[in-house]
């Protein structure tokens with residue numbers, strides 16, 4: 001099994017896919033690919049039907065798109081509990097995950113990651129300002145506060161126990177850190193900030209960050 005990922009310093013979707021497979025306990029190899037030149041993009045097109053990463057090569061098949069990789073992992077590794085066990089909590093976790101997968105376009109636009117804006121390390125950027133970004137951030141704070149308020153007793157993650165939703169919000173946390181966003185300005189009472197800090201302190205994210213900064217291979 002092989003996961004194709006983009007640049008570890010800024011490929012947010014690659015990080016999500018990798019976090020899910022790590023949490024699943026999957027035995028997988030990582031292949032670093034690039035898409036920053038026409039030649040590299042052409043080479044990627046031969047490996048990824050959509051031309052995007054992450055892509056999972058498994059059992060002679062190609063699974064593309066992070067959400068699909070996550071759902072495949074949840075089915076392939078049921079004991080890992082990648083979705084909450086309770087059906088309604090699972091529906092809420094899927095809602096939060098889908099909202100990230102298809103939304104928060106202002107956050108992605110105004111706090112975009114790239115060579116100059118890594119999601120790892122100590123580099124920090126000026127906080128951008130835009131009404132659409134403010135709306136996204138207020139929604140993110142409300143989501144984090146609501147779910148942490150409901151599920152906090154079960155653990156430090158969005159739905160108590162770690163789930164795919166946490167993988168999807170880890171790059172959001174990294175953006176909040178890099179762009180020095182004060183969640184208190186968007187209605188946080190401390191719960192959302194604490195959750196962001198928990199995501200950034202997770203051992204798997206720390207491992208990704210260390211290898212991204214050190215240029216060493218991921219296991």
Ligand SMILES: N[C@@H](CCC(=O)N[C@@H](CS)C(=O)NCC(=O)O)C(=O)O
Nearest residue numbers: 006011012013035052053054065066
């Ligand atoms: N909906 C896709 C989005 C994947 C995506 O946008 N990946 C970026 C890297 S983070 C990419 O492959 N970019 C290639 C390019 O821009 O050419 C998913 O969830 O996997």
